[in-house]
Amino acid sequence: MTPSTISLTVTAEDRRIAVMASAAVGLAVAEAAIPLPIPGIKPGLANIVTLLVLYRYGWRAAAWVVGLRIVASALLLGTFLTPTFAMSLAGGLASLAVLAMLVRLPRRWFGPVGLSIVAALAHMTAQLLLVDLWLMPGVSLAGILPFFLTVAWVTGLVNGLVTARLMEYAETRTTLAEPAA
Secondary structure, eight states: OOOOOOOOOOOHHHHHHHHHHHHHHHHHHHHHTSOOSSTTOOOOTHHHHHHHHHHHHOHHHHHHHHHHHHHHHHHHHTOTTSHHHHHHHHHHHHHHHHHHHHTTSOTTTSOHHHHHHHHHHHHHHHHHHHIIIIISTTOOOTTTHHHHHHHHHHHHHHHHHHHHHHHHHHHHHHHHHSOOO
């Protein structure tokens, strides 16, 4: 018997996604180390990477980055297949679904800031819905909903502004690096 060999071809896109997912995982793990006064409230810094990937490489690449970030950071933080993982997955899938719908609209309607805010609101809504339906059924979350959605709006705004600034910076660097005609 001859041992079988598996040959995988790694593309430039695979490498790009791996690098960007690594950056997102690094931000997610670093963020987990920040002590926060209220459980469930995080700045969502890895979403900046997701938005950059979305604009530069498209929704498919962004979906890979989000999926890899959720699984890898859960494995690194020891939360894989826990309620925390389920909440992260629900939020990530909800924000990806919203981004898939809105990214096709003209930028004047939804640029990086608008996309970030709507994605953050979808993320938080999905997480609260999961808590309401699965983790704490019968407990009304209506009282805390405005607070959590306000926090999502603020973090979405800040992350969107950072993303827009990084995109401007990258565009300026690209323009400056081009040879004069």
